[in-house]
Amino acid sequence: MSTLHTVNKSPFGDSAFNSCLAHCKPGDAVLLIEDGVYGAVAGSAVAANVEARAGDVSFYVLDGDTKARGLAAGKLIQQVKPVGYDGFVDLVAEHDRTQSWL
């Protein structure tokens, strides 16, 4: 049993992303979408929180949202995998439930 978590807010000034990280379980996946993709930028104040969970949680970003914001693949935390809308659908189907951190 596992959960797909989606986060659509920037982690700077909103607690959604950090709260998500504090509640997700080993085997879960976190998909960053919309302004949530800023949480995937390497070297930021929250990057260490992502890297600390990357061993037991899978991280993804929605590719179109990173491109829209000028975040090249080289700027992202290494363990974060870009997916397209088709990958988003696959993630929803692969997990037992989806939890949106609004």
Added chain:
Amino acid sequence: MSEAKKFLYVNRKAPYGTIYALESLEVVLIGAAFEQDVSLAFLDDGVFQLTRDQNTDEIGVKNFSPTFRALGDYEVTKLFVEKESLEERGLEPSDLQEIMYEDEDDDWEEKPSIQIVSRSEMADIMSDQDVVLSF
């Protein structure tokens, strides 16, 4: 409808700055008609929704906090409040309003609906659901 599904309504927003908290409560009340196994989670700023003595006279919006006390009549009796979220905001369980329900399986004894749980217990509750609706 076959077996009841486990629904969790996750509340992470303070009550009056946005419409989320009120809308969540409206959806819970509508959803209660469908006889599912409903729980509510209050964490992060969502814990502010349950503080006692709310008075909205001067801000021109409805004080919906008393409505939480009606949830028991709709068999919504599990309100989980995260302990760490309370502590981070300088709140104690005694700062929350009392919400009771009558337990039909126990001679209609009055019992508290609010249960204070740790962050890791909250994570367990979340991972135990069929459907999670976030507000």
